Amino acid sequence: MLREDLLDLNAFLAVAEEQSFTRAAAKLGTSQSALSHTIRRLEARLGVRLLTRTTRSVAPTEAGERLLGTLRPALESIDGQLTSLGKLREKPAGTVRITASEHAALTVLWPRLKQLLPRYPDVHVELSTDARFTDIVTERFDAGVRLGEAIAKDMVAVRIGPDLRMAVVGSPTYLNAKPAPRTPQDLAAHQCINLRFLRAGGLYAWDLEKDGREVRVRVDGQLTFDNSSMVIRAALAGFGLGFVMEDHVGEDLAKGRLVRVLEDWCPVFPGYHLYFPSRREPSAAFSLLVEALRYRG
Numbered sequence: 001m002l003r004e005d006l007l008d009l010n011a012f013l014a015v016a017e018e019q020s021f022t023r024a025a026a027k028l029g030t031s032q033s034a035l036s037h038t039i040r041r042l043e044a045r046l047g048v049r050l051l052t053r054t055t056r057s058v059a060p061t062e063a064g065e066r067l068l069g070t071l072r073p074a075l076e077s078i079d080g081q082l083t084s085l086g087k088l089r090e091k092p093a094g095t096v097r098i099t100a101s102e103h104a105a106l107t108v109l110w111p112r113l114k115q116l117l118p119r120y121p122d123v124h125v126e127l128s129t130d131a132r133f134t135d136i137v138t139e140r141f142d143a144g145v146r147l148g149e150a151i152a153k154d155m156v157a158v159r160i161g162p163d164l165r166m167a168v169v170g171s172p173t174y175l176n177a178k179p180a181p182r183t184p185q186d187l188a189a190h191q192c193i194n195l196r197f198l199r200a201g202g203l204y205a206w207d208l209e210k211d212g213r214e215v216r217v218r219v220d221g222q223l224t225f226d227n228s229s230m231v232i233r234a235a236l237a238g239f240g241l242g243f244v245m246e247d248h249v250g251e252d253l254a255k256g257r258l259v260r261v262l263e264d265w266c267p268v269f270p271g272y273h274l275y276f277p278s279r280r281e282p283s284a285a286f287s288l289l290v291e292a293l294r295y296r297g
Contacts, residue, residue: 008042011035012050013071016060092285093122099134100127100145102227103245104272108161109145109293116292123285137277142286148270156278160293161271167246168206168266169258174238180261181241184208184215191240192219193231206243208265215265219243232258271295 014024015035025032043050050064060068100109105127113125128134128141136144147164151157168181174191181187187206195204203224205216221240225231228244235242236257246266252258274293282290 005045008038008045009067009071010075011038012042012064013068013075015039015051015058016064016068019058021058091122092120092283092288094283094285095124095126096143096283096286096289097126097141098128098143098145098274099136099139099141100129100272102129102229103248104145104161105129107245107247108272112160112293116289120285120288123288125289136275143274143276143290145272145274148273151273151275154278155275157273157275158290158293159271159295160274161295162297163268164271165246165268166207166243166266167249167253167260168241168243168262169232169235169249169253169260170241171236171238172256172259174235174240175259175261180259182262184217184262184265187217187219187241190219191221193221193234193240193242194219194224195228195231195243196224196226204243208262209267210265 011024011028014028015021018024018027021032021035025035028035039051046063048063049061050067052059052061098109109127113127117123117125134141134144136142145160148157148159178190179186181190184206192206196202197204203218205218208215208217219241223234223239225234228248231242231244232249232252234240235244236252241261249258253260274290276286
């Protein structure tokens with residue numbers, strides 16, 4: 001069927017239902033003369049008269065009634081399909097790619113995602129865990145997760161987690177053999193477990209602060225890892241002190257497997273934020289994830 005045929009049939013249906021060229025023309029947003037021309041063109045193409053016109057009314061002929069019997073359900077079906085497609089456009093669906101650190105993925109993203117995704121089977125999430133600072137635009141991620149203090153000014157940032165705190169920890173065995181450090185300078189006398197950022201290549205300096213005084217300490221030790229989980233394992237095994245997220249070792253501290261030192265040098269700082277370019281046009285799936293992850297504590 002040509003597009004012209006569909007338009008002509010729709011015009012015929014409007015006239016037959018309204019029983020008036022004037023009302024049908026107003027309904028379709030066209031002129032009465034243009035509508036009359038359309039109906040004459042359709043009748044000429046089909047070779048039958050579809051409407052009986054009098055000075056007072058317009059009514060379908062027998063051929064017109066037969067055409068209406070076929071046309072109404074067909075056009076209603078098309079209208080229903082178009083409506084369902086419109087709803088599909090608004091229904092959350094598609095893939096959202098997010099880059100985040102392992103700690104952010106485990107403590108913030110995964111607890112929310114495992115509750116959300118079963119309710120939205122058409123939403124897919126690709127989560128890349130990496131300690132490096134990823135350029136989400138260049139590497140085509142929809143969003144990234146970083147600490148609030150590390151987000152570029154040209155990004156939209158949505159808080160998704162509470163404030164955080166670091167902890168300097170060691171095993172009881174290790175600390176029984178060495179005096180616990182009381183100041184950041186004391187760390188020079190200790191075996192410390194380093195963390196290296198893969199992309200930057202440098203070792204992570206321990207950022208400590210007390211009473212407004214900030215100190216960045218470069219530590220030394222036998223072991224260097226590129227993820228915090230291995231730092232914690234090494235600390236548990238007695239290889240020295242590790243500098244990790246407090247909530248990552250909460251259970252180990254509570255059960256005495258690890259001991260905390262320099263606690264007064266570890267203040268709270270802004271927690272995780274989801275960030276994405278301000279110019280992006282969010283999909284329904286992306287908007288759904290943003291609202292599900294938004295921190296409301």
